[in-house]
Amino acid sequence: MLQLDKVRKxxxxxxxxxxxxxxxxxxxxxxxxLCLLGPSGCxxxxxxxxxxxxxxxxAGSVSCRGAPVRGAxxxxxxxxxxxxxxxxxxxxxxxxxxxxLRVRKVPKAQWAGIIDNYLxxxxxxxxxxxxxxxxxxGMRQRLQIARALAVEPAVLLMDEPFAALDALxxxxxxxxxxxxxxxxxxxxxxxxxxxxxxxxxxDRIGIMSAGPCSxxxxxxxxxxxxxxxxxxxxxxxxxxxxxxxxAPDIARAEERAAH
Amino acid sequence: xxxxxxxxxxxxxLTAGSIAIAFLSWQVLSTFIFNPFLIPPPLEVIxxxxxxxxxxxxxxxxxxxxxxxLVGFAFGSLAAIVFGVLLGRLQLLHDLLDxxxxxxxYLSPTAMIPIAVIWFGIGELSKYFLIFWGTFFIxxxxxxxxxxRAPIARQRAAECLGANQLQIFVLxxxxxxxxxxxxxxxxxxxxxxxxxxxxxxxxADSGIGYLLQKSSMLLQTNRIFVALLTICLLGFVFxxxxxxxxxxTLARFMSFVAxx
Ligand SMILES: Nc1ncnc2c1ncn2[C@@H]1O[C@H](COP(=O)(O)OP(=O)(O)O)[C@@H](O)[C@H]1O
Ligand SMILES: [Mg+2]
Numbered sequence: 001m002l003q004l005d006k007v008r009k010x011x012x013x014x015x016x017x018x019x020x021x022x023x024x025x026x027x028x029x030x031x032x033x034l035c036l037l038g039p040s041g042c043x044x045x046x047x048x049x050x051x052x053x054x055x056x057x058x059a060g061s062v063s064c065r066g067a068p069v070r071g072a073x074x075x076x077x078x079x080x081x082x083x084x085x086x087x088x089x090x091x092x093x094x095x096x097x098x099x100x101l102r103v104r105k106v107p108k109a110q111w112a113g114i115i116d117n118y119l120x121x122x123x124x125x126x127x128x129x130x131x132x133x134x135x136x137x138g139m140r141q142r143l144q145i146a147r148a149l150a151v152e153p154a155v156l157l158m159d160e161p162f163a164a165l166d167a168l169x170x171x172x173x174x175x176x177x178x179x180x181x182x183x184x185x186x187x188x189x190x191x192x193x194x195x196x197x198x199x200x201x202x203d204r205i206g207i208m209s210a211g212p213c214s215x216x217x218x219x220x221x222x223x224x225x226x227x228x229x230x231x232x233x234x235x236x237x238x239x240x241x242x243x244x245x246x247a248p249d250i251a252r253a254e255e256r257a258a259h
Numbered sequence: 260x261x262x263x264x265x266x267x268x269x270x271x272x273l274t275a276g277s278i279a280i281a282f283l284s285w286q287v288l289s290t291f292i293f294n295p296f297l298i299p300p301p302l303e304v305i306x307x308x309x310x311x312x313x314x315x316x317x318x319x320x321x322x323x324x325x326x327x328x329l330v331g332f333a334f335g336s337l338a339a340i341v342f343g344v345l346l347g348r349l350q351l352l353h354d355l356l357d358x359x360x361x362x363x364x365y366l367s368p369t370a371m372i373p374i375a376v377i378w379f380g381i382g383e384l385s386k387y388f389l390i391f392w393g394t395f396f397i398x399x400x401x402x403x404x405x406x407x408r409a410p411i412a413r414q415r416a417a418e419c420l421g422a423n424q425l426q427i428f429v430l431x432x433x434x435x436x437x438x439x440x441x442x443x444x445x446x447x448x449x450x451x452x453x454x455x456x457x458x459x460x461x462x463a464d465s466g467i468g469y470l471l472q473k474s475s476m477l478l479q480t481n482r483i484f485v486a487l488l489t490i491c492l493l494g495f496v497f498x499x500x501x502x503x504x505x506x507x508t509l510a511r512f513m514s515f516v517a518x519x
Binding site for chain 1: 410
């Protein structure tokens, strides 16, 4: 589905260019949830921006279903952590979802049905006349999900979408996302710096090393049935393994941030 | 005992109280302490104002000044918004023109009066021009800032949803900039009220500024105070009207200013 081949990303910076990604290889299969896990500043967002087509790689190639990615494509939709700025605050819930249908020229006759369907899926149909500012953080993220699903993309690219939510709301969002994923079979690339979140959601977890020159250092297959309970010994062991794996990189990232 | 902050109509009460106290102290000060010719007491001012209102004299001056403000403000805002969204979007054009704008914005409308008189005479055109001038730079700078601050995430979200560049610009960037544009317009409106007065003092034969100038020449301090009060009242009323109109027509674009 998605393929990254030796992707390098260099940002112009003073005193010398900053190498964010240095040879990232990745393959994302149809219908899987791949979590990208790494310390903050390691280049997760950069990688996602490259996948989305917002940023061109400095070297290497990106393709989606065999076709090279040259820009934002209609088959890949990005989710942002800050829903407040990603949503259209002057449009109400229903109009936010309608935006994509309008610009994609979906026939008007289908709008009502599509909007109803997805608003119901994220449990926002009772709030369709509210504006984003009137919604809670979790509701705003659900609106982002509904708005994206409405244009029927094959891939969801999610950049720490639930990081700013409180723990309970985040758990609820995980359940919502997994349910939608089971129903729709979307391919999801989910970026997070939270090990528990990666374990809860992922089919596989890609571990990224601290920047500069970040790569995907390891890919972990999760052969555990969902829902996954952190109290379960197998899950807990995995959690500890990943934590140990990440520790040196987190230390490295911290050191760099302290400069 | 009830908290005073919770009393309904508290704002109105306070405003009325504040004005009443000001008038009272003014009356006392100008009667007993200051020379009433230099600072005429409020009752005297009101006595002067009534015939000026009844004869329609004030109204004529007010309407001519207001029409100058409105015409200059409308065209100035319009030009600044069109120009501003382009400059906000076209980096090269912006970088090219920004130094000039940065220098020119220090030329206040007042500084432009002498040349405006030479260019446009003392008729309406010179006043339109001066108000236009003052409005233009304020709204322009705010519009550019608003376009720049349109969140990148919002533009990218729109792109993912299938919007093309023109749609992103019209349907996302400009609405995102709306609060900045409106704020700029409000500041420009206030500044127009300030610049119309010197413009009319120096280069007009009608309007509130001209009334001030004429009364000053004739040492009619009562009439000067009537004109000054009129300016206060007009500025206040216009700002309220502007806010009311914005709230009525643009509420959905303004409501999110507090939200990130
Ligand atoms: N446009 C840019 N210009 C320069 N440096 C950038 C740019 N975008 C990101 N970076 C740098 O690249 C590194 C990775 O950033 P990012 O992908 O946002 O990390 P993450 O999402 O993992 O926290 C950071 O050190 C950041 O400073
Ligand atoms: Mg990030």
